[in-house]
Amino acid sequence: MFSSKNYILTCLLSLTLINLSAQNFNISNERTFSNLFNKYADTLENFHTSIRPFSKKELTSYDEITNSYKTAKGDLIRNEHLISSKNKTFSLDPIVNFGYTLEKGNNLSQNLIETSFGFNIQKSFGEKWSSQIAVLADNSKYPSHINTNVLNKNISPGYGYSTYNKSFFGQANITFTPDDNFALQLGYGKNFIGDGYRSLFLSDNANSYPYLKVTANIWKIKYMALYTNYQDIRNSNGNSSEYFQKLSTVHYLSLNATKWWNIGLFESIIWQSQEGNFYRGYDMNYFNPVIMLRPTEYAQGSSDNALLGGSMKFKIKKKNILYTQLILDEFLLNEIKSGNGWWANKYGYQFGLKSYGFMWVKNLTLQLEYNTVRPFTYTHSYTPTSISTLQNYAHFNAPLAHPLGANFNEAIASLSYQKKRWIFEAMATVAKVGFDTNSTTSVGQDLYIPNNSRASEYGNTTTQGLTTDIINSTLKVSYLLNPKSQLLIQAGVTNRSYKNSIENTSNNLFFIGIKTAIANRYFDF
Numbered sequence: 001m002f003s004s005k006n007y008i009l010t011c012l013l014s015l016t017l018i019n020l021s022a023q024n025f026n027i028s029n030e031r032t033f034s035n036l037f038n039k040y041a042d043t044l045e046n047f048h049t050s051i052r053p054f055s056k057k058e059l060t061s062y063d064e065i066t067n068s069y070k071t072a073k074g075d076l077i078r079n080e081h082l083i084s085s086k087n088k089t090f091s092l093d094p095i096v097n098f099g100y101t102l103e104k105g106n107n108l109s110q111n112l113i114e115t116s117f118g119f120n121i122q123k124s125f126g127e128k129w130s131s132q133i134a135v136l137a138d139n140s141k142y143p144s145h146i147n148t149n150v151l152n153k154n155i156s157p158g159y160g161y162s163t164y165n166k167s168f169f170g171q172a173n174i175t176f177t178p179d180d181n182f183a184l185q186l187g188y189g190k191n192f193i194g195d196g197y198r199s200l201f202l203s204d205n206a207n208s209y210p211y212l213k214v215t216a217n218i219w220k221i222k223y224m225a226l227y228t229n230y231q232d233i234r235n236s237n238g239n240s241s242e243y244f245q246k247l248s249t250v251h252y253l254s255l256n257a258t259k260w261w262n263i264g265l266f267e268s269i270i271w272q273s274q275e276g277n278f279y280r281g282y283d284m285n286y287f288n289p290v291i292m293l294r295p296t297e298y299a300q301g302s303s304d305n306a307l308l309g310g311s312m313k314f315k316i317k318k319k320n321i322l323y324t325q326l327i328l329d330e331f332l333l334n335e336i337k338s339g340n341g342w343w344a345n346k347y348g349y350q351f352g353l354k355s356y357g358f359m360w361v362k363n364l365t366l367q368l369e370y371n372t373v374r375p376f377t378y379t380h381s382y383t384p385t386s387i388s389t390l391q392n393y394a395h396f397n398a399p400l401a402h403p404l405g406a407n408f409n410e411a412i413a414s415l416s417y418q419k420k421r422w423i424f425e426a427m428a429t430v431a432k433v434g435f436d437t438n439s440t441t442s443v444g445q446d447l448y449i450p451n452n453s454r455a456s457e458y459g460n461t462t463t464q465g466l467t468t469d470i471i472n473s474t475l476k477v478s479y480l481l482n483p484k485s486q487l488l489i490q491a492g493v494t495n496r497s498y499k500n501s502i503e504n505t506s507n508n509l510f511f512i513g514i515k516t517a518i519a520n521r522y523f524d525f
Contacts, residue, residue, distance in 0.1 A: 129176055
C-alpha cells in the first residue's frame, strides 16, 4: 500500500516553496475565527455557504474584514504576517497552541498542558495559481474522555495517529483558478458540506485526507466534485504502509433557487481499494463528475457504500437563516410505514436556525440545531474477502459526518457576540446516544462494527443499546491578537456530564491559552 498522505504533502510543500501559485487561498473554517465573516457570507446574495472552506476569491470581503483591525507602530503584536513579501504573494506564520487546563470532577483533579507548534505558508503568483501548507506537531495532555479516545483508538480529535499524547496535523493544497467560474484543487486536508455546526453529509471531524476537488460556480449554481482517499488505520500501529486505503467520490450541487431559498443535493460512494489479492484502485466509473452515481453503482452490481442526501436553506428578512439536511443510507418506504423498526431504515436529519443581530443586538448571533441519526446509518457490512468493514463512512478511526457516529439525538444552542477584537461564546450540546457495548454485536452506533452483526432485524429504535446522556456546556472569551495569522487568546470553562446505567460523571474544565485558529476540533461528544 502506498502512503498517499506523505507523497501529496511532499509535493505540495515543494510547490509552496517555489515561485508557483496565486491568491485564491482557503479561509479557515475554525468556529471562533469564522465569527469574523460568517454574517457577511450568510447575508450575501447568490453566495453558496454550504461548501466550505470558503476561498478568498469568492468571499471578496475577507481581506477588507481582516485589514479593518488597525494596529499602531508600537504595538507588540501587529495585524501582519510574521514574514511576507512586499507584493503580498508570500507569507509565513507560526502556528502555536499553548494552553493550560484544570480538570476537576468525580475524584479527579489534574493539570493538563497543551503544546503544539508548526507553521503556515501561503504562496501566490499571478491570478491563477495558489498554494498553502500548514503543519503542526502536537504534544498535549487531554481531558479524561478525550484521553480515553486516544488510548482506545489512537486518535485525538481532528488530528492524525496519536499515541502517548503525541500526534501530527497537516493540510496543504495547490489550486488552479482559470477564471471566476471554475477551480481545481489538489490537496491534503478537510472539507465541510452544510450550514450547521454539525454536518450529516461531510464534516471536518476526522483527520485530513488526500483529495482532488473540482468546483464550478455558474449563474445560481455551485457544483463540487470531490475525489478522496480515506484510510482505515486499525491494526497498523501507526505504520502508514499498513493503512487500508478507501476511495470515494462525493458530489454536491447547491442551487440558489431564489434570493431566499437554497436547495442542495448530495451523494457519496465509498469503496475499498483492495479486495483480497485484487487491487481495484480508483474505479473510473466513479470518476464521472456528473451527479447521480447511484445508477452507476447498481449497474455494476456493486456492494459499495452509497449515501444520498438533500438540504435546504431559507433566508427570512436576510439575517435569519433556517437550514436542514436529510441523509439517506438505505430505506424501504413500506418498512418505514409499517413502523416495525427495520434495521436498514438508515437515515438522519438536521434542522437549524441562525439569527444575526438577535434581539436587535448588533453582532449577537443565535444558533439552534437539532440532529438525529438512526441506528446503522453510515455503517456497512463486511465483505467475503475481509473480516471487517472497510466501506463504512469513516476515516482514521473517526466518523466523517457527526462525531457521535449514529444512533443518537442531539440538540445544540449557542450565542456569540463580537465587540471589536473580543469574541464571547456560550454553547451547550445535549445528546442522547445508544452505545454499543462490545465489538461483536452491533446496536448501530459504532461505525466500525459491521452491520451484519446486528443484534436484531426488527424493533430497532434510535438510542437503543447503552442509552447515555451527554451534556456539554461551555463559556468562552477570545481576544483576536492578529487576524492575519489567526492568533487568539482564549479563556473559559466547560462542564461535561455523562450518565448511563454504568457511569455517572460530571467534570469541570477551566482553560486558558494562546492558539492559532487553523482547524476545528470537537470535544463535545
